[in-house]
Amino acid sequence: MKSANVADIDTHMGLPLAGDDGCRLSVDLYRPVGDKPLPVLVHRTCYDNNRPFASLGPVPHQRYRWLASHGFTVAACDVRGTGDSAGEFVPFVNELADGVATLRFLASHPWSNGVAHVFGTGYSAYCATVLAREPEVSVQSAFITDLLVPPSPDAPLPMFWLLFAYLTHARVAPVLSLAPFEAALASRNPAAMDEILGVRMPFWQSLLRPTPLSAQPANRSAGKTPSVFVTGWYSPHLAATVDAFGDLDHGHRHLLVGPWDHDGVRTGKPPTEIAHPGAGAHVDPDELMISWLDRFDTETGSLSRAFVTGLNRWEPLSFGAAETVQHCLQLTSGGAANTAGGDGMLSCESRPQPVSTDRFLADPNHPVPWTSADLREIDTFGTTPRATIDLYEPECCDDVLVYTSVPVEEPLIVAGEVTAALLVDADADSDLFLFLGDVDATGTSTVVSTATTRLHISTAAATTIALTTVRFPLIRHAFLRGHRIRLSISASMYPAFTPRAQRSAPITLSVQHGGAHPSTLTVTALDQPTTVQLLRKKDSVWP
């Protein structure tokens, strides 16, 4: 595709269109100079389509001009109640109807040739996804990066929603400053955080209620729009993005998972904490999208790729491959698995291990910190896990149980499901956080994946502890020779997740293991011949 001069772009700013209910919505159009109708790239954002600053990604107009220069009309839309669009912004409620109205408007615009592609990151990815799944409109393709979906009441509430609510509480996103956020987070009281920030945020309050949102139900059946999904191993949106990919029909879907956090997914840069990210770790997502738009209608094979951490290279992402084996590791200890200095082990033994129980007291006033970093150093003030986490700080906390394997003798490449089945008991409902860690020869442990769940404890006098099964999101990671596998368990991960607002008293949690019903970590990995074959391969497969 020929690239036009970025400067040679026509714009039409603040074009009004009417939503179904007559609400005035605003769209900015960018296109290369000329008269020819062009395919339209539709981007719907809640962060102001013409903001002048770059803290939420590139300055939008520069990005839109660059995209338009590749032969597209770019339609940059302010969603209802944000930027120049009228109405009230209620997250997840109006996006399908307003999006359909926008597409209809654009289809009849002289700058459009009738073909529409949707794209976006985060909330924009949600807006794009609902349109891609809507049979009433014809979307040619979708490019979805880090899909944001409404939070589940069955999982701990990520704190990035506080940031989201703060950024979207008014028509124009406020400039972020640390001090009020630090004060809000220091309060440990989610219900008071909007007040401390000095902002009324009904959306945040709605998230704190037991049944938070009445979002539009996603149309999971209509999965015909060719789509690319891009996310990162350290992104909080990994699971949602992979799930949305899984909802689509085979043949129409492609998934790319890179060594990125949410910021990295937007910029294509690997975290600075990775010393040798490997060739291909740095990807320009917009370049990728343009290349996708060139080939989406002719591509027959799968473009799905994963950046295998540990090996630090791209490999085809296959599912349900036959060449995998399951490793079942039993949790064992002498009853004191607290901290990395405790006696917790992951045993490869298949025979039953002695029965033992590890306990910890989770105090909501002293939640487990997820990072050693100073919140000043993190652009989201710690509300979003940003990158490869050095697990030192959480693993020093007495309210974290840590189980570590012996060093692996041969490389172990995780290529399928990783599940923890735990006999967990608690004296009240609690959140549960599981960290899968990779411990290198120096004892430094970094997070491979994080899984969360919410424990609902029966009030009836239960005599047996239920087995809680927690599935980790997609993982493609190589534990290299001499490295150890680590499972860490805690009841908080602050301030990446909100503490349980309903209870201020400490909760005692216990993990029982050994005997006939052991607590286990099951890791699906490549079998040995395939591992050897993969390690011998010299070239990485880059999409």
Next chain:
Amino acid sequence: MSARTIANLHIPLRDGGHVSCDVLLPQGRPPWPTVIFRTPYMRRYGLIQPEWATLVDDGYAFVVVDTRGRGDSSGSFQPLHSDHADGYDVVEWCAIQPWSNGMIGMVGISYDAATQWFAARAHPPHLRCIAPFADGIAPDEHRGAFRSDQGMTRIWEAPWLYSVSGRTFQAPESVSWESAARQLPLRGLAERTGSNRHAWNRYLDGRPDQEVVLDSFTADEIRAHTIPTLVGTGWWDSAQGVALRTWLAIQDSAAWDNFRLLIGPWDHQGNTTPRRRLGGHEFGPFRHTGPGEARRLLDTHLRGDEAAPRPARATVYRTGRNEWEYLPDWPAPSTPQRLWLVPAPTGGDGDGQLQQVEPDATDVVESRFDPHDPPMPLGGLSREAPLDTRYLHRRHDCLTYSTSPCEEPTNLSGAPELHLTLSTTGRSLDLVAWLCDVDATGRTLLLGPPNGVRARYRCADNSSTLVTPDEPFTLTLRLAFLHHTVLPGHALRLAVTWSWFPWLSRGTGSALDEADAAELTTTTNRIHVGRPHRSFLVLPTEDPLTVTATDQDTASLVTRKVSQ
């Protein structure tokens, strides 16, 4: 932002050599008051520390100097060997430069604090004040030599010696120190890690240089120290012991009113750049920081701003209450309170008690210590933090003794002391201990770095005196300094164990000298309690009458009677 930088100036030294410096000059017309930062860690790295380099924004000429043998300076680097004379020469050279008004101050932490103390010892006439943080010059109780920490070899000296072994800074993180230190003999550590073998051997033998150079001053030298000085440290700074011993020692000087003290809730590096979150605790944002208070000192003594309100003598962060106090002196007046160790009914396992009444019944707690599996701080050599140490308390080779939960707030200020009657199946043992605050949920807050003492150096003359197996002997250990309030519902816990590896070397347990021992012996160590044996903790419990300043900027102190 400096108006002008003069790079790589050579400062002549009296012996014909030179040291190199970069000079940052402020906007405006010279001459300016001048601040010197002398470092073996590369002057260029010093320049990129905004906490100090921004002094130039406040109108100071800022001079960053490579010490002898480092960076672009001539000669060879021998720790502390030439800092006295070189420090004098650098100060006096700066004072006669056209850009300097002859009013000279010095700043820096750690070794960059030692360079201040040693320059001050030489009494250069133009040196007006110093702000040495995270280091000191007072000898420790047991051995004054550079090599040891109450008789225990500091393994952390090996990475330090490595870091200063070339002409440029060698990042110590490039070596796996812990696994190297596990291998024996200890003398081979430098060779195993490819670092400076001669320096390590000299260190092990108590000879950091061809001549023995002490890192401490004599009593006369301490008394002769008179220039205004801001001593600084942090509660979890590994150098808090030497820094605060130095603070106490200089009180003997006739010019004691020239000295100020700053103690914050930070680790070693926190003396320059405090971390708001340390060991999972929130301490920031900070009302006071090291560089901030150093600036006040410089403003007063280099700008001649003597009329400005002088800060209280001691600006000290009280842990427990987590608030700053402004004191006429530190430690606060206290009375020694003796608490006796009483073992748990189960013997060594479980939490024993600290009680005010001396137990009558003789009892012995046994603890088996295997030096191959020593108690270790999480994070090894790389971290200092107020960690929750329950993971250590659960070990069989870690014995704990706790008070009952307090009913009233209990204020402690100073250095607790531990007096134990011990015996061992070996020929020596290392005693390591620390105090922590235990809240109602059992969570513990470490109160300062653990301290240790090696039993074979227990005699006053510091000679190596082996113990007789199974024969009780007494040992005294000064614990980390503290300024802490045990809040109602909280308890105080003493933890006792037998090593702090890899910060300090593991004892051999035998008569072998640790430097060349090829094996370690597992021993059974015992604490003897009850008459006639005496094992107790002495706490510096603050007197109810305390004096604090309510306003940090006023020197007129307000007396407050605290009801009992």
